[in-house]
Amino acid sequence: MTPHHTNPEALTRISQEKTGDVASIMQEVLDSSCPIVIDIRIKNFEDAQDELKEYAEKIQHFNNLVINLDMSDSEIKDFRQKNSQNLETMEELLSNSIGIEELKTLEIRYRDEENPQMQYSVMLEREALENLIMEHCRDYDSNSEQIFATAGKFNLNTEEYRTSVEEVRGIADEIVRVQETREMNRTPLSGSTITISITPDTATYGDTVTISGLLTGDNPSEQQVLIFIDSTPWKTVATSHKGWYSAGHSIGRIREGTHLVYSAHDSTYSEVVPFRICTTNTTLTLSVTSWNNASQVLCTGMLAAGNLPVGGANITIYVDQLEAGSCTTRPDGRYNQTITLEEGEHTLQAYFSGDGFPLNASASEVRQFTVQGVWSPVSTAVIYLLVLGMSIAGAGMYLKRRGRSHHGRTIDANTGPLEGVEEGSSGQTSMEEQESPQMHDALEEISDRYLGLWDQEQWSEAAHLLYADLRWHLRKRYRIVRIESMTPRELAAMLSIEPVGADLSLFVCQYEEVFYRERRPSAVQKETILSLWRAIINPARGGHEAA
Amino acid sequence: MKRREWATVMLIIVVMFAVATHLSSTTLEYNRYNVQWNGTSQFFSNLEERDFEEVTSYTALAGRHDSVLLIIAPGSDFTSKEVAECREFLDGGNSLLIADEEGGANALLKQLGSDLAIIPCNLSSVDMEYNEPRSVIGYRSSGANDLAVSGVETIICNRPSSVSGGECLIATSILSWVDEDGDFRMNGGETLQRHSLFSAERIGNGRIYALSDPSIFINSMQGIDRSRDNQRLIGNLIALSPHLLVDQVHSETSADNGILDLMNGAKKSVLIEFTALIIFIFGLALAFNRRIL
Numbered sequence: 001m002t003p004h005h006t007n008p009e010a011l012t013r014i015s016q017e018k019t020g021d022v023a024s025i026m027q028e029v030l031d032s033s034c035p036i037v038i039d040i041r042i043k044n045f046e047d048a049q050d051e052l053k054e055y056a057e058k059i060q061h062f063n064n065l066v067i068n069l070d071m072s073d074s075e076i077k078d079f080r081q082k083n084s085q086n087l088e089t090m091e092e093l094l095s096n097s098i099g100i101e102e103l104k105t106l107e108i109r110y111r112d113e114e115n116p117q118m119q120y121s122v123m124l125e126r127e128a129l130e131n132l133i134m135e136h137c138r139d140y141d142s143n144s145e146q147i148f149a150t151a152g153k154f155n156l157n158t159e160e161y162r163t164s165v166e167e168v169r170g171i172a173d174e175i176v177r178v179q180e181t182r183e184m185n186r187t188p189l190s191g192s193t194i195t196i197s198i199t200p201d202t203a204t205y206g207d208t209v210t211i212s213g214l215l216t217g218d219n220p221s222e223q224q225v226l227i228f229i230d231s232t233p234w235k236t237v238a239t240s241h242k243g244w245y246s247a248g249h250s251i252g253r254i255r256e257g258t259h260l261v262y263s264a265h266d267s268t269y270s271e272v273v274p275f276r277i278c279t280t281n282t283t284l285t286l287s288v289t290s291w292n293n294a295s296q297v298l299c300t301g302m303l304a305a306g307n308l309p310v311g312g313a314n315i316t317i318y319v320d321q322l323e324a325g326s327c328t329t330r331p332d333g334r335y336n337q338t339i340t341l342e343e344g345e346h347t348l349q350a351y352f353s354g355d356g357f358p359l360n361a362s363a364s365e366v367r368q369f370t371v372q373g374v375w376s377p378v379s380t381a382v383i384y385l386l387v388l389g390m391s392i393a394g395a396g397m398y399l400k401r402r403g404r405s406h407h408g409r410t411i412d413a414n415t416g417p418l419e420g421v422e423e424g425s426s427g428q429t430s431m432e433e434q435e436s437p438q439m440h441d442a443l444e445e446i447s448d449r450y451l452g453l454w455d456q457e458q459w460s461e462a463a464h465l466l467y468a469d470l471r472w473h474l475r476k477r478y479r480i481v482r483i484e485s486m487t488p489r490e491l492a493a494m495l496s497i498e499p500v501g502a503d504l505s506l507f508v509c510q511y512e513e514v515f516y517r518e519r520r521p522s523a524v525q526k527e528t529i530l531s532l533w534r535a536i537i538n539p540a541r542g543g544h545e546a547a
Numbered sequence: 548m549k550r551r552e553w554a555t556v557m558l559i560i561v562v563m564f565a566v567a568t569h570l571s572s573t574t575l576e577y578n579r580y581n582v583q584w585n586g587t588s589q590f591f592s593n594l595e596e597r598d599f600e601e602v603t604s605y606t607a608l609a610g611r612h613d614s615v616l617l618i619i620a621p622g623s624d625f626t627s628k629e630v631a632e633c634r635e636f637l638d639g640g641n642s643l644l645i646a647d648e649e650g651g652a653n654a655l656l657k658q659l660g661s662d663l664a665i666i667p668c669n670l671s672s673v674d675m676e677y678n679e680p681r682s683v684i685g686y687r688s689s690g691a692n693d694l695a696v697s698g699v700e701t702i703i704c705n706r707p708s709s710v711s712g713g714e715c716l717i718a719t720s721i722l723s724w725v726d727e728d729g730d731f732r733m734n735g736g737e738t739l740q741r742h743s744l745f746s747a748e749r750i751g752n753g754r755i756y757a758l759s760d761p762s763i764f765i766n767s768m769q770g771i772d773r774s775r776d777n778q779r780l781i782g783n784l785i786a787l788s789p790h791l792l793v794d795q796v797h798s799e800t801s802a803d804n805g806i807l808d809l810m811n812g813a814k815k816s817v818l819i820e821f822t823a824l825i826i827f828i829f830g831l832a833l834a835f836n837r838r839i840l
Contacts, residue, residue: 004576004620004648005705005762007584008771011677015774017684018673019720069673074724074733153739154721366732 018069022076025062027156029083030147032058034164036090040097041171048094055090059083067351068321072363079150081361082143084353088255089136089143093171096129096136099231103129123182124269128231128260130175131272135258137172141165192217194225196263196270203251205280205358206308212246215239215265227263251277253312256358277358280305284315286350286364295343295371300336302329303352305359309333313359316351324348341371443538450530459521463514466533470507473537474500488512500536507532554834561827577620577761577799584767587619587800590781593769599791601801605629607792608636614790615642620761620799621651629796630658637753642787646761648708651797656755662712663748663757669706669729670742670759673722676703676775680731683707684775685717685744693747695756695783699776704744705768707760713748716756717780756784764800 001007032055039048059080066072066080103126110119144165151158196213203209211227214220220243226236227247239245245263256279262272285301299317303310311331317324317339327337339348350364446469453462467488474495475483483491488508495501510529514521574583579591602608602616609632616636625633633655637643643659645652650665657664671680683704687696696716709725724737733739747756762768763777771777785791795801 002576002585003706005585005765005768006677006679006681007767008677008682008703008705009584009767011679011682013676014678016673016675017720019722022673022722069722071673071722071733073735074737075735075739077735 018065022065022069023154023156025058025065026079026151026154029055029058029062030151030156030158031160033086033090034160034167036094037164037167037171040090040094041167043097043101045094045098045101052087052090052094056087059087063353064323067318067349067363070321070366072351072361075150077361078146081354082146084355085256086140086143086147088355089139089257092255093133093136093140093168096133096231100126100129100133118267121264121267121269124262124264124272125231127179127182128228128262128272130179131260131274132230132258134172134175135260135274137168137175139257140168192220192265192268194263194265194268194270196261196273198261198273198275201273201275202278203275204278205251205305205310208248208250209275210246210248211261211263212244213263213270215243215245215268217243217268223265225263225265227261229261230259251358253356254358255356279354279358279360282310282352282354282359282362284350284352284362284364286317286348286367288348288367288369290369290371296338296340297348297369297371298336298338299325299348299350300334301350301364302333303335303362304333310352310357310359313352313357314355316353318349318351319346321347321349341369343371345370439538443534447530447534450533451526454526457520460515463511463529466529467507467511467515470504470533470536474504503532503535507536558831558834561830575799577765579800582766585765587764587766589766589769590764591800594785594791594793597785597791599785599793601795602792603795605632605796608632608641610639611636611641611790611792612639613641613788614639614792615644615784615788616792616794617644617646617785618652618794618798619646619764620649621645621647621655621794621797622649622799623651623797625652625655625658625797627658630655634659634751637755638751640752642754642756644756644758644784644787646758646764648706648759648761650708652757656757659750659755661748661750661755663746663755664711665708665757665759666711667708669726670704670709670719671724671726671731671733672719673733674720680726681706683719683723683744685719688715688718688743691716695747695787696745696780697783699780699783701775702744702763702777702780703768703771703775704760705762705765707744707762709742710744710746710757710759713743713746713755713757715743715746717745718743756787758784 001010032051036048036051036055039045039051062083063080066074066076071077103122107119107122107126110116110122144161147161148158151161192215194213194215196211199210199212200207201209213225215223215225220239221241223239223243224236225239225245227234229249234249235247237245237247254277256277258274258276260272260274263270282303282305284303287300289298289300290296301315303313303315309329309332311329311333313329314326315329315335315337316326317337319339319341324339325337327335329335335350346369348367348369352359352362354361446465450462450465453459453465471483471491474480474491478495478498480486480491480494486494488511492501492505492508495504498504507529510525510532514525514529574585575581576585577587579587582588600607605628608616614636616633633643637659645656645665647665648667650667653664669681670683672683673680674684676682676684685702685704685707687699687701691714693714693716699717702717709719718741721741722739723742724733724739725742726732727737728734744760745756745758747754749755763781768777793800
């Protein structure tokens, strides 16, 4: 690789062309919200639920594609987030619309039963839901600007989405009309009143908002006040002796956006007050360590919103951009998940979608991890050792042979002694040839065999035994090649200038006389041959004896 | 020293020189004598199969017609005289093709009155040929019907920059970004958008083409299979006009390298090669004849 280019041969060819896929799924996501909104407006809730499910699947598909393409931090993230918010909004819209229809039924029932207090309670509940729907409509509308901008950039058709935005506005307008009519017809039920306020009215993850108010009436002291958040009973608190009540709400797992709060005591209801929860950025860490078995790795990390740890959040681990497992963070924000990997190089990344929390999605750094085969390190080491051993052995053999050729000399039987033979290096007996105990035993053994053969009158065999041994020693000492093809005289002539030359000539004379003549050799010859043999193969000792 | 030893030493020297000459090369980026992956030896070898003229002085541009001047990776500034010669060259109805990613030709383009400019950057794309976002795939722009992109649908770039101005002929997909922090990933602030890789503009009677990736000419990019249209694009570029002129004044393909140029010059001459061979054989025969060897 250079600053100008990378060698393609060093890269893996993947031929990845994903723009078409991304644009296609973005168009599908964009078009999916319209039928849901229409069905909610015409109160076809059953179909709306099915369509909502499909919408959620498409968004999940799109999310996976975004992660697989490592675009989690790109501006596509905004499109993904806005659509995820739209999904949540429509889920709430559908749920609240169904709730309103049920409350309408109850309202009719209580009206028929002439139970004005319950009718008022239900009406207030319905009003709270309507206010929530209004907020959802505003959220949906506010997301549209960003979605239109991204869609325009990708040349997507926004006609369906534009229709959905208009339908949502229509739902909000209908609610406004209904509430205006209701307000005109409203009459107070009792002399008691209950107020409510929320401080602060905007909060983020980890903040605590205080919901408080005052109950007035005949006996406001030590009364139970039930606080509702988004039409769901949240907490019951007791009033003080003057009728004051208060409760702190810590912002944890709750969707971002506007929420509605009201309180109730018997048939007395407070007004509905909104508060807003804004999103916070998160950071997600990931570290990967190998387990005892190298194929199992332990993924650990922490999810935090600023300095606050985020507990109960779902973390998904992606291996090579494919979902490989998920886990939930502990209250301290930490998580761990064991993943089994196949042999080879892998990339790992943790991902937090932010779903259900007033928190933005985040992804960890991409970690590289290599799982080596069980035999891989061993075999690599063996190969290294083998190559090292062979290299050392080869070098040793080379040096040995080189040493021989430098320190010894070779005499070719066909060419005779080489020129310039150094006196001492060739004529002297090497340390190896000095008579060692083993060599002494060997000489004595040959000597005994020689004498034995001589006594058995096998003189030729006896003489040849010594000559053969002599030849073996001389070949070794003078590195004579093809010595077997030489006659004793040729050998003597070749070594005539060597220190052993004289003894060898005498030995050859005596040897030939004994070997080729048939008459009985003398006892002197027997001793002479033996002495000369000793002198030649071991000059240091034999020489003296021969002398 | 004996005659035999002298002869042996001479023989070794001659053989070493012959081997060095034969294997002489360079690793300089884009160099036409660089046979490594980052040289342009293969491109120039292919050029030699057709008529082309090396431009070693811009005065040679005077009076040209039906010609295209190819400047690959300009590495030095253009003098005002050369700019004037280029302008005259364009006025003659010729074309100028600049393949540059460092912006070395921007001053020339500006002085020629062109809106084209090379924007050096780490251009990256989700649509990539290799497992690196900088192996960007370029797509012919819809409606581009210039001869230069005739039959070209997609090309592979290798760490390209982008081109601004002019008519976009080849561009990246929308899922492309400038990798400001060099982490090979899309981060916040790195916006997705199409970037032009190859644009053209008419100046007077002539036409200027600006390609933001001279790497398409390097050896390792010549072996790309036919599923991409790199070879077709290169074929179109060198056939834009009947006469092809290749800059050897400012282009890094011609970077001067002293003794290497001499060796390459010797290699290119068949007469010199044969003469050296005959002298060598004669020397050997003489040595054997006189029993020196």
